[in-house]
Amino acid sequence: MVDLSTSYLGLDLKNPLVASASPLSQKVETVRKLEEAGISAVVMYSLFEEQIIYDSLRLDRDLSQGTESFAEALTFFPDLAAQGDLNQYSIGPDDYVENLHNLKQAVDIPIIGSLNGMTNGGWIEYAQKIETAGADALELNIYNLSTNPEVSCLEIEKEYLDLVRAIRDSINIPIAVKLSPFFTNLPNFARNLVEAGANGLVLFNRFYQPDLDLEELEVVPRLVLSSSQELRLPLRWIAILYGRIAADLALTTGIHTTEDVLKATMAGASASMTASSILKYGIEHVVEILEGLEFWMEEHEYESINQMKGSMSQQAVAEPAAFERANYIKVLSSFDLRFAP
């Protein structure tokens, strides 16, 4: 028997396969099935402060519009909240916190909360609520697409670091920061994040890229599930960061197969996170990946995940430059060599 166990953010995981933040965690029943299938931890869907604000304002607008104007129709909806025990329409963090709490009651695997804030107050308040609800760790999903040419990258990085520090000071559970790949010098920023209090880094956040509709001449949101091809970007950066910073690394985006998990682990990831593949192939796919993992490791005579973790990180490979710009040169040169006289 090979040992699949690993450790991520100080949490003991029975294997490296973690369900990343997605609608999969919305239902207790689904999470229970994920646990049965072998998933080692679940990152909950993100609590979006912006969504909460939007939902609150939208509900207020929709319940208010047209009211108290025309004598026969002073309102247009029954005020459900005013009549009963309902303290609030479920638009706020309470619903999320309750779901998290329910998940914790229902399963044994670690549950990692996920938070995407908008205001400083929101980040801290919601982080505390998530901790209180029993989350084993918190993943900060910092999504901020900066488009303002007046703001320098230093200013943005400082904001991120201040935020991580503030949250670190306000909660005790481990913190992971989910990053986008768009930083000028990622290792430097990663190190600063760890200094600010991050216990782990999750690479990378996948942005929904807008598309253009040529018939309607409109910008349209288009959600496409990830594929294995997208593995390469986080794989490279995990490999580069592994051993250079004092934090656990998790790879998300592009984990679809056993091979993907193996690659992630060898690059240095403590956890391999997936949602797209489960959404695409169903929960039983988890079983396939894990069985494949075990089979591959047995076949290749690996004893444990820890043994292979980081074994192909930049520091561990024979040609560290392969992860850097030289990679491109090598591809060309190997091509040349093959056809050399």
Add this chain to the structure above:
Amino acid sequence: MKRPTITVDGTEAVAMVAHKINEVIAIYPITPSSGMGEFADAWSAVGRTNIWGTVPLVVEMQSEGGAAGAVHGALQTGALTTTFTASQGLLLMIPNMYKIAGELTSTVFHVSARSLAAQALSIFGDHSDVTATRSTGFALLSSGSVQEAHDFALIAQAATLESRVPFLHFFEGFRVSHEVNKIEQLLDEDMRAMIDDDLVQAHRARGMSPDNPVLRGTAQNPDVYFQARETVNPYYAACPEIVQRNMDKFAKLTGRQYHNIDYYGAPDAERVIVMMGCGAVTAAETAKYLNQEGEKLGIIAVRLYRPFPVADFLKSLPPSVETIAVLDRTKEPGSTGEPLFLDVSAAVQEGMEKGTAPFTKKPRIIGGRYGLSSKEFTPAMVKGVFEEMQEGSPKNSFVVGIRDDVTNNSIDYDPGFSIEDPDTVRAVFFGLGADGTVGANKNSIKIIGEETDNHAQGFFVYDSKKSGAITISHLRFGPQPIQAPYLIDNANFVACHQFTFLERYDVLKYAAPGAVFLLNSFVGPDEVWDKLPRQVQEAILEKKLRFYVIDGYQVAEEAGMGRRINTIMQTCFFAISGVLPRDQAITAIKDAIRKTYGKRGEAVVKRNFDAVDKTLANLFEVEVPQAATSELTMRAPVSIAAPEFVQEVLGEIIAGRGDDLPVSAFPVDGTYPTGTSQWEKRNIALEIPQWEEDICIQCGKCVFVCPHAVIREKVYDPALLADAPPSFQFADARWKEFPNMKYTLSVAPEDCTGCALCVEACPAKDKSQVGRKAINMVDQPPIREQEAANWDFFLSLPEVDRSAINIGNVKNSQLLQPLFEFSGACAGCGETPYLKLLTQLFGDRTIVANATGCSSIYGGNLPTTPWAANEEGRGPAWSNSLFEDNAEFGLGMRLTLDKHQEYARELLPKFADHLGEDLVSEILNDDQTSEAGIAAQRSRVEEVKERLSSLDDPQAKDLLSVADDLVNKSVWIVGGDGWAYDIGYGGLDHVLAMGRNVNILVLDTEVYSNTGGQASKATPRAAVAKFAAKGKGLPKKDLGMIAMSYGYVYVAKIAMGASDQQTLRAFLEADAYDGPSLIIAYSHCIAHGYDLIKGLEQQKMAVQSGFWPLFRYNPQLAEEGKNPLIIDSKKPTISFSDYAYNETRYRMLLQSDEQRAEALMNQAENDVTSRWELYQQMAKMNYDGKNGKEE
């Protein structure tokens, strides 16, 4: 026992008692009673129990008639049962009321008394409905204030159980039902003490049961009916005493003593006014005031009106009385007096004859009417009546409160007379519906009522327009209980929340000398003076007002509140008025904000808090100059170009001076001119669309969807541009039928509501900058004058020749003149574009029967109405009968038209010699299937009329009177889903079955929109609506399917946002089909809960999801051996939930009861799928007689 004080309106005060002491509640929406049903439904939905610990069963019926039937049934099987209604609804209950009373059944109906539809409908309060039921055998109990309504709801229940006489408990609609006042709340213990469980069980025991079978409801013959009818007399005789006993018992419990007949005033009064309801409160306060000045006056408040307590009444009269004036809040034309007057006269007569009267000399009795349709009834009027009573021969059958210059029977009074308590603070606020003023004032009343020892009263005057609505809030508070059920006319505080009101209304006429005036001003304290109209400056100086300004919109903008300035203005009010210390006021406002908005999420609360915090720094007192300097004046309500009637009558109503119009100003039979909305330039849009002629493809889609007919297009001769204003835009017309012509798309800047649906519908985008369309919204004020001039010029251009184009495509159809314009519907209304299209296509030959509802209000509420005429003077003739009878009403119109055409056709050949065989034959063999054919027939008929006009022959005159009917008319029966699916369904079904050529247009908003969004049978499963607070658990009725089952009814289901072409085709086919047609039109609505700018998009999604399949069922196709059903929409491409969850009506269930929401949504998805499959199968059926086989 310590009881809490609460600040509530009359509907809540009544419902909270009725819900506690009943088991079954049958409801149906009707203003102003709907609120009681809404409370009851919502409380039961969340499991609130009655005093016996069980949750009352609340059921919505299809009509008030249905509700009364259900009540009757529930009573007959022994449940404690109630209902709430008013006006026409009460009339529909009358047949059951006779039954319920005849069977001596205990129940209480709670009625917010309202006017009846006569020459016009009115939603406002009086006793017309209640007095119409006085012979039913119900006891009638009148309450006159919010506290009384709360108390009498309980007393009536106790009395009905004991007496077995059913009770109708009534209070004036709006004035009591909607007044917010501080009252002492009755506790469950009070109700338990008042309701005798033995009597409840006795009531139950009288219920029908097969375990103890009896028979009730026999038919009786002349031999016994009469005697059997007289059996109930002892119960009626005992009833007054029982009521009084329960009133006394109630007094012991609560300290509030009521009597069947209450007397207020001097024990030695010489003049006594007798009346019911809240008017008696005003009269009693006035008598008290005048008695302090030495008068000897008295007021009798009749609380128990039926059975009329003669003994109590006589006993209450002071022996000194010389003159009695009986004031009735109803009108009974042709009678010798109104009902209460007759009762009083008979009672006095009886007292004299039996010697039970307290006087020996019969007092003089006069009767009068007051307060119809919530007409103000003030202390000044009371004083006027008392003065009239002193005259040697006082007027009888007089009116007070209006000027009757026709019968000359009105009583004069001094409107300046006031009895306001100097310790009472009075505040009046002018707001826009959309800015939240009323909501904030309701909160202020609660704050004052609950945070201080003050008594507080709030009353709100609303608009009859659904967009750009103006509200006026009247708030009183002070150390004494507030007994003043009339509006404030000398306020200590006047706030105007919209600067533009100053140029339209005499806002400061409400201000008392030395009052505070608060203005929401777009300019600061230093510049504001010069922006005020001169009349406003003069009033400020003359009344020595203290003047404050705040730029509320700026503060709201900074706080992220959009246009909602409610909490900002509320903060100003508290800061200036000093009713509470500032800090305490701010805390109280914030508490109220949290209470009101907290359940909608923290973000809303934070923004409101932010607005409150930013307010005080922006509030400034204005240093008022010494003299009026402005050259600006208030605007005339209508243009001087308007017709005389519009200027002298409608214009006065627009200006808020309708109360001053005399009787002679009005038509005697409720007939009004059409086309009057064009004169009411409301200027409510902040932004209006502007045309970019270089991008426009002239498709007409914007014109098609405009709910207000404010964006129009014309094609015309370029030569006409010679007189165009310099900024008038035009382009080459892109019509092959119109070579070398010009085209203009024009916008009515002062009529537009700024809904932006046109921009949403516009498909043309700038190729270099796709964000720019062929029309874009721009600020209205800078271009208002210029565009108004352009619009006037545009209107002067000739309309298209209807015969010259094929109107079967959207592009062409939109060149036709709309004859429905500038209605008061909601900005972005989903109904009105269909009506406008109807008038474009057939308006010059259409007669409309309009069911009561949104469409009858925006279509027919004074002052101005949107149905219009073309240049030849032709246009839709429009009428509203009732809610329930509209299909029958329209059918009647058809019958007349058919009969008259038939008669004309019979007469015509008799004049063949005079008219010429050819002409007669051409008329009789007409083809009116095209615009050209109609025009030809019209011109032939004109010829006939001209030739007949000189004949002195009775039959010729008869023919002249019906000749116009030789031109085919299109009858359109229009209404909403509440009418078509529920209350009017029986009639609609019958009219469809009759096979006559009528066209029925159902504007399906899936709720009773006009009364505030109650569920109908058109409400879809999983949607939340009032009366379906838990989310509707059953699917939408498929009206189209039912109609199709006849086989000879043309049926179309349309949604213009999904397919304008299919919509157009359906209208044309429905009109063309010589038989009944039914069009069910998806109408997005404010009651769906989303920004209506997305209305068209939602329509599209409704169709894409399969929820709203587009189809046309044309029986003519079946005659041709084809399948009559054509499904015009494609197989669903999105899920129902993708469509539904864009709307709050669905989402709020998800946000309140996720489990139920998901279960209902799953079922709703199945509804959609199964119906789609059924339609597919129907559309594939063979109609060729071959049963699918080749011969």
